[in-house]
Every structure is written in C-alpha cells, then in structure tokens.
Amino acid sequence: MGNSAYSKVHMEAAKAMPADHAKYMTNAGAAAPPPECPMHQKQGDNQSSASAVPPHPKMQASECPVKHDSADVNPLNMMPPANQNPAPDQPFPLPTDRQTSSIPKVTEDGSAQFWQYPSQQMFWNAMLRKGWRWKNEDISQKDMGDIIRIHNANNEQAWQEVLKWEALHAKECGNPRLKSFGGKAKDFSPRARFRSWLGYELPFDRHDWIVDRCGKDVRYVIDYYDGGVIDKDYRFALLDVRPAMDSVDNVWDRMRVAYMRWRFEITEKLGVNSKVTAGSE
Known part of the structure; x- marks a missing residue:
C-alpha cells in the first residue's frame, strides 16, 4: 500500500491547504514556509541505525546551529523545530528515529552537514497539520514505514537530478548545497498545467528547492508524478526537476x-x- 498511501496522503492534504499558501513560499529563506513536507522540519537528535543513505564518515549529520524554544525557527533556512510528540487519538506508536540524507545543507559556520529526514512520528504530525485524517484511510504501522522510505527515496532522487543541472556550473561551484525548500502542492507549475491540457495527469506534489551555488541562490521546481509501481529501492515517483525560469x-x-x-x-x-x-x- 506504500506508494498509493503516500500519494493519497499528499493529495488529500493538498485539498486542505489555505488558498494563500503560496505567499509563505520563499525564494531565499526570507519568510517562514508552512511545514508542508515534513522534511521542512528542523533536524532532530536521533538518527536511524538502519539508514539506507549512510552519511560520509568524515561529515556530520545536520544539527541546528541555534538553540530553539517552542516558537523559534532556524534563521538560516526558516525551519521550525521538530515535533516528535504522539498526536491525539493516534492509533499506534510510531518511531522517532531519523535517517541522515546525502543532501548537504547550508550551515552558519560553513561546516559540512547533511539534512535529516523526518521520523515516522514527524511525518504523521505533519500530515495532520496539512489536513489529512488517518481515520479516513486504512493505514498501518508498516504503511508508515513504507511511506517514509518512499519519501526519502524521492528526495534522494530529486537531489541527484539537481546535481545534473549543477554540473553545468562545476567550474564556478563544486559544492552546491540545499538551503531551503517548500511544498506548493496546489500551485501547479506552468509546465504541469500545459501537460494536463495535452491529456497527461497533474503531479501529486510540487516542491521548490533553493540551492546555494557557492553564495548564489538558485531556485529549482520539482514536480512529482505517480509512477505506479514501487521498485525495490522504494522509488515510484516520476520527477520533473528543472531550474525555475526566474x-x-x-x-x-x-x-x-x-x-x-x-x-x-x-x-x-x-x-x-x-x-x-x-x-x-
């Protein structure tokens, strides 16, 4: 059920987003985006021991460079603190361990650190904030594990596509890093709308990623399409990744x-x- 639950959760949550959602999106971290994809959340202290993407042995997992209280956000990427608390009426407990990604992030001191993916509990809480209600879906603990694996695989795949574009600028910057990102599931890109006019399906999700190209902010648009069957690496989405025409x-x-x-x-x-x-x- 993993891939179908994943896309359903995103589509149902998108319907519940406020109409003015797009105004929270930032091109360079100038405003705080709403917590759409749970990957927007601040990294936690725990890391999964069964990580499918092990961190480089000489690098650190990402830790927020500033101390948070319940109302603070990270000023570098405007990400709020992680919510690892069980939700009211949650039908079963969910793990809070997190996996370190292969995606480097912008840090205050310039040190090499990587984004951390959300735990199952964080993902659950984020979906509730987006308007999804578990009682409307037949979902199990195993499904949540599959959804996390799919989510992580999608983001790893997206970063690899970003790096292909960034290779055009390898001479000027050999170390691009992800600065911030936001979900815009209801704000279909012009290309996605044009494809829909030709009879193709609309994407089930969209993200805008801000990549730091050695001091220069570059915005990427990522459309996520349902690819149908999940493969052995938990990939099922077809990604359309390209620099924004801005x-x-x-x-x-x-x-x-x-x-x-x-x-x-x-x-x-x-x-x-x-x-x-x-x-x-």
Whole structure:
C-alpha cells in the first residue's frame, strides 16, 4: 500500500491547504514556509541505525546551529523545530528515529552537514497539520514505514537530478548545497498545467528547492508524478526537476540542456538508421 498511501496522503492534504499558501513560499529563506513536507522540519537528535543513505564518515549529520524554544525557527533556512510528540487519538506508536540524507545543507559556520529526514512520528504530525485524517484511510504501522522510505527515496532522487543541472556550473561551484525548500502542492507549475491540457495527469506534489551555488541562490521546481509501481529501492515517483525560469542564467541553462537533448536524440536516430541500412545491404 506504500506508494498509493503516500500519494493519497499528499493529495488529500493538498485539498486542505489555505488558498494563500503560496505567499509563505520563499525564494531565499526570507519568510517562514508552512511545514508542508515534513522534511521542512528542523533536524532532530536521533538518527536511524538502519539508514539506507549512510552519511560520509568524515561529515556530520545536520544539527541546528541555534538553540530553539517552542516558537523559534532556524534563521538560516526558516525551519521550525521538530515535533516528535504522539498526536491525539493516534492509533499506534510510531518511531522517532531519523535517517541522515546525502543532501548537504547550508550551515552558519560553513561546516559540512547533511539534512535529516523526518521520523515516522514527524511525518504523521505533519500530515495532520496539512489536513489529512488517518481515520479516513486504512493505514498501518508498516504503511508508515513504507511511506517514509518512499519519501526519502524521492528526495534522494530529486537531489541527484539537481546535481545534473549543477554540473553545468562545476567550474564556478563544486559544492552546491540545499538551503531551503517548500511544498506548493496546489500551485501547479506552468509546465504541469500545459501537460494536463495535452491529456497527461497533474503531479501529486510540487516542491521548490533553493540551492546555494557557492553564495548564489538558485531556485529549482520539482514536480512529482505517480509512477505506479514501487521498485525495490522504494522509488515510484516520476520527477520533473528543472531550474525555475526566474533568472537569465536559469533560462540559458534550460536552453542548453534542451539543445543537448535534441542533439542526442538526433544522433541516436541517425545511428539506428545507419545500422538498419547497413544490415539490409
């Protein structure tokens, strides 16, 4: 049930978001985003011993550089403190251990640290804040474990796609880091809307990620589409990751990549045609 529950939870929660949700989204951490994806939360103290993405042995897991009270947020990324408390009427206990990701984050002192994914308890609480109610879904403890694995796999996959774009700027910055991000599930991107007009399904979720390219903030748009069957690595979403068209550099990058893809397709077709012609002689 993992992937279907994951997409259903996101879609149902999206319906309950306020109409002015988009105003909380930030391009450079200037305002506090609402806790859409639980990955927005501040990292906790616990780390899963069964992490599927082990941290680099010389690096630290991410810890918030400032002390929080119940009302504070991290000024670097505007993320609120983690909520590891069981929710009222929760039908079963959920683990609070967390997995360290492979995604580097911006830190106050410049040290190498990584984002931590939400625990099952944090994910549950975040979904309740988004309007989801467990009583409307047939969900079990195992499903929550699967949902966390899917969520983490999706974000790892998204970061790898971001790095492909960032490779265009490897000479100017060899260490891009994720600064902040926010969920915009109800705010479909122009490309997603255009695809829907052509008959394709709309994404079940959208995130905007702010990547620090060695001092320069670059916004990425990520559309998450339901890929159907979950694979052995808990990946099922089809991701459309690209720089937002909000700067000249981003537009130029998209033009470059579009050209490279077009050239590759033409070269591949010519190669296949030449093989077919040679084989028929």
